[in-house]
Amino acid sequence: DGGITQSPKYLFRKEGQNVTLSCEQNLNHDAMYWYRQDPGQGLRLIYYSQIVNDFQKGDIAEGYSVSREKKESFPLTVTSAQKNPTAFYLCATGWSLFHEQYFGPGTRLTVT
């Protein structure tokens, strides 16, 4: 069935470790996005990609990295340089950057 898959749902890591969050879609969408959400705040854009092998920094890209080697996949790596990595991470896709976005179920990352 079609949709956006983010795994795992919950992720725990020790401080200082890099961690990669998965986002896979079979909607054939060109655009993909990563957001983080913190309590009491709206969604903030980390990175986005308009097409395979291309991606752009969002508002809070520091401490994160992404790749877009395949249309279906847009993994996000939270590096040890990210000062406050504990958050809820949402992946979204869209037909293009000018179309509405559809969100995955999210991954809650806890770093201790």
Added chain:
Amino acid sequence: EDKVVQSPLSLVVHEGDTVTLNCSYEVTNFRSLLWYKQEKKAPTFLFMLTSSGIEKKSGRLSSILDKKELSSILNITATQTGDSAIYLCASMNRDDKIIFGKGTRLHILP
């Protein structure tokens, strides 16, 4: 600095009431305004508004954009407990930048 501001931050009403949620924006090269409903963490898309003064409707929900006032409203009539959620407003500009407001938390009492 570009920003999107939503009001009120939270709202509690009784089932059957009508509610109006507000969103104002200050965005360079504004293109569109989007509304989302967020429940159980992942937002679902409601409306995209690009033209001023044209109302978009979906069932009991409707929304309109006022480019002169740099604002949008989301109306929900005959509210139901299932409408309880966080409603997010976001702006999209011509440089493909998307900015979200902090959301309005709506709670419908039975």
